[in-house]
Amino acid sequence: MDSRRRNIIKTSVLSSIAKLLVEARNSYKKSNSVRSKRYTKMAFDLLKKHRARLPPELKNSFCRKCLLIWIPDSTMTIAYDRKNHCLRVTCTCGHNKRI
């Protein structure tokens, strides 16, 4: 496969992941968390299949453990970690991540 074709595939995968994450966020706001998790799972499966690299705003928008979409003060909390001098995001499932 030549690089032009690979680039076309990667950009289309990235745009569909972005659309799926927007849909996940919308359905979580409509209190449909099961559908929201399914959208996030579809996006994460695409990401794993094509080994695409997400921009940071999409990368830090869902939990990789429980596939919950992250909405500040609703499904995640952000705190400053003094020990490691970084921001620490904690999901409602207990998974936390350094940013």
Ligand SMILES: [Zn+2]
């Ligand atoms: Zn989680």
